[in-house]
Amino acid sequence: MQFNPPYLIYLGDAKDSLAAKTGQGIVDWRPEWALGQLRLPGCHADLGIPDLDVVQAAGQGAKTLVIGTVSPGGVLPDSWSEVIVSAIEQGMDVASGLHTRLSSLPAISEAASRKGVRLFDVRHSDRTFAIGTGELRSGKRLLTVGTDCSVGKKYAALCIERELRARDVDADFRATGQTGIFISGRGVSIDAVVADFISGAAEWLAPAAEPEHWDVVEGQGSLFHPSFAGVSLGLLHGAQPDAFVVCHEPTRRTMRNIATAIPSVEAVIEATINGGRLTSPMIRCVGVAINTQLLDEAQAQKEIEAAALRLNVPVTDPVRFGVHNIVDYLLSVC
Amino acid sequence: MQFNPPYLIYLGDAKDSLAAKTGQGIVDWRPEWALGQLRLPGCHADLGIPDLDVVQAAGQGAKTLVIGTVSPGGVLPDSWSEVIVSAIEQGMDVASGLHTRLSSLPAISEAASRKGVRLFDVRHSDRTFAIGTGELRSGKRLLTVGTDCSVGKKYAALCIERELRARDVDADFRATGQTGIFISGRGVSIDAVVADFISGAAEWLAPAAEPEHWDVVEGQGSLFHPSFAGVSLGLLHGAQPDAFVVCHEPTRRTMRNIATAIPSVEAVIEATINGGRLTSPMIRCVGVAINTQLLDEAQAQKEIEAAALRLNVPVTDPVRFGVHNIVDYLLSVC
Numbered sequence: 001m002q003f004n005p006p007y008l009i010y011l012g013d014a015k016d017s018l019a020a021k022t023g024q025g026i027v028d029w030r031p032e033w034a035l036g037q038l039r040l041p042g043c044h045a046d047l048g049i050p051d052l053d054v055v056q057a058a059g060q061g062a063k064t065l066v067i068g069t070v071s072p073g074g075v076l077p078d079s080w081s082e083v084i085v086s087a088i089e090q091g092m093d094v095a096s097g098l099h100t101r102l103s104s105l106p107a108i109s110e111a112a113s114r115k116g117v118r119l120f121d122v123r124h125s126d127r128t129f130a131i132g133t134g135e136l137r138s139g140k141r142l143l144t145v146g147t148d149c150s151v152g153k154k155y156a157a158l159c160i161e162r163e164l165r166a167r168d169v170d171a172d173f174r175a176t177g178q179t180g181i182f183i184s185g186r187g188v189s190i191d192a193v194v195a196d197f198i199s200g201a202a203e204w205l206a207p208a209a210e211p212e213h214w215d216v217v218e219g220q221g222s223l224f225h226p227s228f229a230g231v232s233l234g235l236l237h238g239a240q241p242d243a244f245v246v247c248h249e250p251t252r253r254t255m256r257n258i259a260t261a262i263p264s265v266e267a268v269i270e271a272t273i274n275g276g277r278l279t280s281p282m283i284r285c286v287g288v289a290i291n292t293q294l295l296d297e298a299q300a301q302k303e304i305e306a307a308a309l310r311l312n313v314p315v316t317d318p319v320r321f322g323v324h325n326i327v328d329y330l331l332s333v334c
Numbered sequence: 335m336q337f338n339p340p341y342l343i344y345l346g347d348a349k350d351s352l353a354a355k356t357g358q359g360i361v362d363w364r365p366e367w368a369l370g371q372l373r374l375p376g377c378h379a380d381l382g383i384p385d386l387d388v389v390q391a392a393g394q395g396a397k398t399l400v401i402g403t404v405s406p407g408g409v410l411p412d413s414w415s416e417v418i419v420s421a422i423e424q425g426m427d428v429a430s431g432l433h434t435r436l437s438s439l440p441a442i443s444e445a446a447s448r449k450g451v452r453l454f455d456v457r458h459s460d461r462t463f464a465i466g467t468g469e470l471r472s473g474k475r476l477l478t479v480g481t482d483c484s485v486g487k488k489y490a491a492l493c494i495e496r497e498l499r500a501r502d503v504d505a506d507f508r509a510t511g512q513t514g515i516f517i518s519g520r521g522v523s524i525d526a527v528v529a530d531f532i533s534g535a536a537e538w539l540a541p542a543a544e545p546e547h548w549d550v551v552e553g554q555g556s557l558f559h560p561s562f563a564g565v566s567l568g569l570l571h572g573a574q575p576d577a578f579v580v581c582h583e584p585t586r587r588t589m590r591n592i593a594t595a596i597p598s599v600e601a602v603i604e605a606t607i608n609g610g611r612l613t614s615p616m617i618r619c620v621g622v623a624i625n626t627q628l629l630d631e632a633q634a635q636k637e638i639e640a641a642a643l644r645l646n647v648p649v650t651d652p653v654r655f656g657v658h659n660i661v662d663y664l665l666s667v668c
Contacts, residue, residue, distance in 0.1 A: 134560025134594055191530040198529050198564040226468025226571045226613050230532040233557075234564025260468055260612070271608070278594070279560050 002186045003095050003120050004063035005033035008052060008087065012080050013042045014069040020045035022097060023068025025179040029158050033185075035062050038083065045069065054083065058090035064120075066182055067096040074099030074123070085111045095120035097178030097189075122181045123192050125201070132199030132238050134279045139209030140334060141280075143241035144219040144289070145272050147263055149228065149256045151249040152291040152318070153219040154180050159318035160245070161216045163327045171214040174206050176235065180218045190220055191231050198231060199279075202238025217241065223271045224263040225255055233275055240279045242334050243286040244272055245326060250303050251294045265311060285313055286333065287326035292317040336520045337429050337454050338397035339367035342386060342421065346414050347374045348403040354379035356431060357402025359513040363492050367519075369396050372417065379403065388417065392424035398454075400516055401430040408433030408457070419445045429454035431512030431523070456515045457526050459535070466533030466572050468613045473543030474668060475614075477575035478553040478623070479606050481597055483562065483590045485583040486625040486652070487553040488514050493652035494579070495550045497661045505548040508540050510569065514552045524554055525565050532565060533613075536572025551575065557605045558597040559589055567609055574613045576668050577620040578606055579660060584637050585628045599645060620667065621648040621660030 009023040017024065027034045027047045036052030039045070047068075052060070065087035071077055076098050084094055084102070088111040096102050102119040103109045112119050142160060144153040157173055157180075164171035173180070175187025193201045206215040217239045221228030246268050254261060263271075269285045276283040288307055292300035300317055308315040314325035343357040351358065361368045361381045370386030373379070381402075386394070399421040405411055410432050418428055418436070422445040430436050436453040437443045446453050476494060478487040491507055491514075498505035507514070509521025527535045540549040551573045555562030580602050588595060597605075603619045610617040622641055626634035634651055642649040648659035 131591075132561040133592055135592075191528075193529050194525075195527050195529050195532050195565045195568065196525040196562065199561055223567075224612060227466040227533055228530065229571055229609075229612070230564040230566075230568025231529045232564075233567045234529070237560045237563055257465075258467055258469075274605070274608070275563075278558060278563070 003093055003118070005030070005185060006035040006062055007033050007064050007066040007182070008035055008054065008057035008062040008092065009037045009047060009049070009066050009068035010080070010083065011037055011039045011043050011045050011047070011069045012071070012077070013040045014045040017045045020047065020069045022070065022179045022182060023047050023066070025154070026066065026068065026182050029183045035060055037068070040083070054087045054090050054092070058092060062092055064093045064095050067098060071098060076100035076102070076105065081105055081107050084108055088112055088115050088117050091115060091117060093118040093120065095122060095182065097122045097182070099123060122178045123189050125188055125193055127188075129193060129197040129200040129204055131197065132203050134199070134237060137208035137240065138211055139213045139215060141206050141215045141217060141239055141241045142243045142245065142286070142330065143217045143236065143239045144245050144247055145232070145236070145268060146219055146222045146247040147224065147265060147268050148222050148249065148252060149225060151247045152289055153247045156245055156247050156289040156318045156323070157216045157218045158183065159323045160327060163323045164214055164216070167327065169214060169331070170210065170212065171216055174215050174217040176205065176218045176220050190235055191228065195230070198234025199238030202235050203240070206239055219247070223268065223275060224260070226260055227258065236272065236276050237279045241276065241283060242280060243284055243330055244276070245287045245289050246272070246285060247289045247291065249291040265307065284333065286330045287314040287316070287323070289318050290315060292320055337427055337452070339364070339519060340369040340396055341367050341398050341400040341516070342369055342388065342391035342396040342426065343371045343381060343383070343400050343402035344414070344417065345371055345373045345377050345379050345381070345403045346405070346411070347376045348379040351379045354381065354403045356404065356513045356516060357381050357400070359488070360400065360402065360516050363517045369394055371402070388421045388424050388426070392426060396426055398427045398429050401432060405432060410434035410436070410439065415439055415441050418442055422446050422449050422451050425449060425451060427452040427454065429456060429516065431456045431516070433457060456512045457523050459522055459527055463527060463531040463534040463538055465531065466537050466568070468533070468571060471542035471574065472545055473547045473549060475540050475549045475551060475573055475575045476577045476579065476620070476664065477551045477570065477573045478579050478581055479566070479570070479602060480553055480556045480581040481558065481599060481602050482556050482583065482586060483559060485581045486623055487581045490579055490581050490623040490652045490657070491550045491552045492517065493657045494661060497657045498548055498550070501661065503548060503665070504544065504546065505550055508549050508551040510539065510552045510554050524569055525562065529564070532568025533572030536569050537574070540573055553581070556597070557602065557609060558594070560594055561592065570606065570610050571613045575610060575617060576614060577618055577664055578610070579621045579623055580606070580619060581623045581625065583625040599641065618667065619647055620664045621650070621657070623652050624649060626651040626654055
């Protein structure tokens with residue numbers, strides 16, 4: 001799955017900016033790929049990029065229409081079909097992270113086949129993965145892990161990729177979820193893989209590489225999340241990381257959508273080392289990323305300083321303060 | 335997925351008895367459901383039950399033709415199609431654990447639809463599972479776990495179900511793999527579920543029950559197997575076991591199909607408690623099942639005694655010596 005930028009980002013009738021977070025992720029991280037947004041009447045999200053219709057976007061070179069908004073239940077509303085077909089008529093590929101497969105709608109499927117464009121359903125992998133082997137492979141890998149879902153693992157990984165590249169270190173972000181796939185143009189939605197192949201898919205995603213090359217792998221879920229820990233462990237084994245960064249949201253008390261208490265960062269470090277050393281004997285924690293978006297700057301600083309004192313590894317909010325300290329440490333020890 | 339016994343067990347042209355281990359599992363555990371076997375010329379397996387053709391089997395009341403042999407790569411050979419269609423013509427359902435879906439062969443699909451019989455592909459789940467919640471639920475559950483794949487987790491669980499029932503304890507074996515599904519007539523092939531739903535599928539499989547009811551859940555893989563640990567952890571979280579039994583094959587030095595060393599039983603106990611208490615705070619080890627099939631009886635006894643001394647829990651070979659001691663202990667502590 002590798003699709004072509006630049007993108008026309010379809011927001012449909014998104015009811016608020018949170019519904020458009022996939023589109024926002026693209027604009028935040030790959031503004032050069034975000035040619036324009038296409039909004040239907042009643043759309044309450046705005047990515048701050050030009051409003052274009054499909055003809056204008058095609059004229060400006062848009063290669064892919066990306067569905068940048070979520071819909072209730074991941075269903076593709078019939079009302080979106082017409083615009084998608086118009087984009088296809090203009091020769092664009094279409095990429096969606098919804099549960100509904102684009103090809104399951106006859107109008108879309110028929111148009112795509114007639115125009116010879118590609119339909120990408122990034123939540124679904126039609127690729128056949130091999131079973132994971134756990135064999136040691138060359139290259140270096142970092143995995144972001146979390147105390148919970150949705151704590152900033154993707155943004156932390158992207159910040160680390162950017163910082164490594166800024167220092168002329170060869171590094172690639174490896175996406176494991178739909179927004180990450182749109183941002184990087186490739187990857188695998190690891191939670192949609194058949195269970196037998198979780199670690200195999202992660203091995204495929206971050207394959208053997210040059211000795212000094214870093215793959216920065218986006219983590220998923222949490223080893224302490226009762227819904228998704230299996231995915232997190234399979235990803236940990238397959239990613240075979242030399243280093244990991246723990247991501248944490250300090251104001252949260254219970255896991256997203258369930259009543260389980262958030263584990264401590266210390267517990268996540270211990271569990272990640274215990275689980276991870278099966279395939280990466282020298283695995284180590286190289287930093288902690290605190291998501292301070294709900295704190296003011298003074299509170300954020302205080303939270304980070306307290307954690308750094310307690311944990312004895314570099315701590316930062318990647319988005320707010322950058323990841324210089326984590327990358328300094330990473331490059332000094334790995 | 336719930337299908338009807340008795341079964342006509344199809345062995346095809348199985349090249350040896352190991353290839354027919356699914357059929358053997360049925361004969362070992364549900365002989366009353368194993369009406370007969372159907373072998374093609376050149377078959378080198380023999381389950382020791384009557385050879386019947388489809389007409390004879392149907393006449394004796396066979397309800398389901400079960401594919402009891404594995405084929406290279408899980409592919410359904412064309413040469414099997416004719417017999418399968420004949421069974422359908424006699425009104426039998428067909429159940430298969432192969433990767434190839436029965437319905438993907440037009441002759442089979444067409445016959446099934448014409449005769450109104452059901453086709454079961456137990457490796458594939460078309461059921462939509464919910465995300466696991468981790469919420470504490472009523473009833474008691476035991477999970478068999480392992481130091482590796484294929485060490486006797488299914489047989490240990492079946493022995494424990496049988497022993498509990500012999501003591502008038504309400505107990506159900508819960509199958510998580512294809513052979514277990516054929517033996518119990520229901521279950522879910524947990525490694526074929528989409529990764530996001532591993533623990534949710536396990537919650538569905540062993541749902542809330544009467545306070546004194548035991549679900550005995552067949553384990554899969556190992557927390558220490560780099561290919562499948564994600565499945566094992568998701569199953570552990572979803573099964574929410576009060577008790578677990580560690581299964582071990584003492585002559586094996588490396589994991590099945592890979593070079594990873596077999597972990598110690600102690601390491602598996604520790605990892606299972608550490609992982610399992612997320613959803614089952616009081617989880618405990620109630621026994622160890624040593625698979626001694628490659629040892630003579632004196633060696634087997636010695637191995638078991640040494641382990642019991644070291645581990646301080648009941649140890650046995652369930653198949654060779656029964657599980658009285660484990661069930662005694664289980665019922666005294668849980």
